[in-house]
Amino acid sequence: MITLKSIRALARPKAASRSLLAVAATMSLAGCVMAPQQRMAPNEAPIVLGPAVRENVTPMEVVLACFGDHVAATHRPPIVITVGDVKDYTGKYSINEGNAITQGGALMVYSALGKLGGAVQVAERFDPVIAERELGYADRRQLGDGRTHQLAGPNGGQTVPWLPYFGGSINKSDYFIVGGITELNYNIHSGGGEIGVNQIGVKARTFSQSVGVDLRIVDTKTLMIVKTISLTKQFNGYEVGFNVFRFFGSKLYDIDVGAKGQEPVQMGVRAALEEGVVRLVAAVAKIDPKPCLSMRLSNELQLTPAEDLRKVGNPLVDAAGAPVLQGEAVNAASQTEASLSGSSVQIPFEFGAAALTGGTLNLLDQIAAAAAKGATEVVLVARDTENWDAGKRDMLTDQRIGVVSSALASRGVAPGGVSITWRPDKADTSIHRDGPGLQEVAKLRVQGTGRSGPAKPAREENATGGK
Numbered sequence: 001m002i003t004l005k006s007i008r009a010l011a012r013p014k015a016a017s018r019s020l021l022a023v024a025a026t027m028s029l030a031g032c033v034m035a036p037q038q039r040m041a042p043n044e045a046p047i048v049l050g051p052a053v054r055e056n057v058t059p060m061e062v063v064l065a066c067f068g069d070h071v072a073a074t075h076r077p078p079i080v081i082t083v084g085d086v087k088d089y090t091g092k093y094s095i096n097e098g099n100a101i102t103q104g105g106a107l108m109v110y111s112a113l114g115k116l117g118g119a120v121q122v123a124e125r126f127d128p129v130i131a132e133r134e135l136g137y138a139d140r141r142q143l144g145d146g147r148t149h150q151l152a153g154p155n156g157g158q159t160v161p162w163l164p165y166f167g168g169s170i171n172k173s174d175y176f177i178v179g180g181i182t183e184l185n186y187n188i189h190s191g192g193g194e195i196g197v198n199q200i201g202v203k204a205r206t207f208s209q210s211v212g213v214d215l216r217i218v219d220t221k222t223l224m225i226v227k228t229i230s231l232t233k234q235f236n237g238y239e240v241g242f243n244v245f246r247f248f249g250s251k252l253y254d255i256d257v258g259a260k261g262q263e264p265v266q267m268g269v270r271a272a273l274e275e276g277v278v279r280l281v282a283a284v285a286k287i288d289p290k291p292c293l294s295m296r297l298s299n300e301l302q303l304t305p306a307e308d309l310r311k312v313g314n315p316l317v318d319a320a321g322a323p324v325l326q327g328e329a330v331n332a333a334s335q336t337e338a339s340l341s342g343s344s345v346q347i348p349f350e351f352g353a354a355a356l357t358g359g360t361l362n363l364l365d366q367i368a369a370a371a372a373k374g375a376t377e378v379v380l381v382a383r384d385t386e387n388w389d390a391g392k393r394d395m396l397t398d399q400r401i402g403v404v405s406s407a408l409a410s411r412g413v414a415p416g417g418v419s420i421t422w423r424p425d426k427a428d429t430s431i432h433r434d435g436p437g438l439q440e441v442a443k444l445r446v447q448g449t450g451r452s453g454p455a456k457p458a459r460e461e462n463a464t465g466g467k
Contacts, residue, residue: 055305056111058267059296060274064115065309066292067278071119071285072310077348079284080171082123083109084178086215086273092184101181101211101269108270109177109215112277115306120281123173131170138165173220175284177277181269183212183232202240210234211265213272217280221385227283233272235263344377347404348438351383354399356407364404367446368411375447377421380404384439390426397423397441408446417448 037046086105137143282289422443432440
């Protein structure tokens with residue numbers, strides 16, 4: 001018959017056996033946590049090797065790729081966006097672990113904008129120290145590029161070893177994003193259970209916490225806030241364990257076995273900031289983000305980064321800011337050239353200028369080809385900072401219409417094939433906006449072909465009361 005006395009007798013091994021048992025247990029535990037190691041040089045201690053570096057992906061990769069494609073598909077000049085301070089305003093700090101929330105919110109926003117690809121252009125304003133030093137060197141004629149440069153002057157030209165700088169090399173931004181991480185709520189919900197009998201117990205529990213971010217996008221020129229956004233992200237965690245704490249004879253045994261895990265807080269903060277970026281850029285690009293936001297993943301990660309998920313080529317621009325299509329964007333344009341009939345095409349002009357740029361000439365080729373199949377609506381746009389008096393605005397509009405008509409005539413569109421459907425009336429002083437940073441100056445209808453000279457920009461009455 002097995003009695004408690006016989007069990008205790010079996011539990012009293014000799015000292016050597018106890019030592020061997022302890023060593024075996026230690027080696028067994030060490031085997032559970034052993035990581036790969038490698039000795040890099042003789043007499044050096046081996047170092048632990050972990051997983052390789054990978055792309056930092058979040059559940060928003062599919063959304064960012066989808067939205068970047070939507071913006072690029074408009075073939076408009078990219079919006080130039082920069083980032084200000086995106087701070088941690090929670091104030092949560094631990095003596096042992098430091099700040100509970102990342103201090104790099106602005107850097108995460110920059111990365112999110114970068115994941116949109118060339119659909120937007122990102123300007124550096126967060127840390128321009130190096131650029132400012134270079135400009136200082138150039139101003140003091142200390143900056144060179146290893147070559148000599150020819151300068152013109154009143155007394156003839158001169159050759160100099162320093163890099164000439166005439167100003168205007170820094171591109172302006174259209175909008176900037178600022179804000180912060182404003183909430184960190186610990187243990188907003190927890191649950192579970194724990195059972196113990198004779199100092200032997202098991203436990204299991206779950207817990208949740210959340211963070212909140214508040215962002216806004218601001219027009220750089222006017223400092224007017226275009227849109228604000230407030231988002232929250234909840235994190236879940238778990239803990240399970242088994243515990244033994246009791247005496248066997250004169251020996252005390254304390255054994256804890258368990259596991260716990262929690263959704264990475266900083267990755268959740270990054271995902272929240274990325275969604276905020278999509279919503280804010282959508283507001284200034286005037287694109288509905290909901291179809292793309294519906295694609296975000298909640299139960300798994302898309303391991304392919306957004307850059308590799310993109311399908312539409314990024315729009316390029318020439319020196320004047322006009323769109324230049326290439327790669328997949330060119331293919332898409334050629335495939336849909338026939339569908340330009342009946343659609344609206346933008347022809348941009350620079351501030352106060354009536355000249356056509358290289359990228360615009362490509363658009364005119366497509367418009368002329370489409371005009372042979374049906375009517376195409378053309379919108380002449382300029383910078384929304386133009387605000388001329390009525391006389392100068394009319395004169396500049398006539399010049400721009402004439403330039404476009406002449407260019408189309410050289411491509412086979414007869415003078416009668418270009419008609420004016422709208423232009424602002426002299427009494428109309430409002431800005432007719434069309435996209436970020438642009439305003440409409442006239443609308444044309446292009447139809448029919450025929451070899452002839454330039455079209456004369458005749459004025460026509462329209463339903464809106466303009467000329």
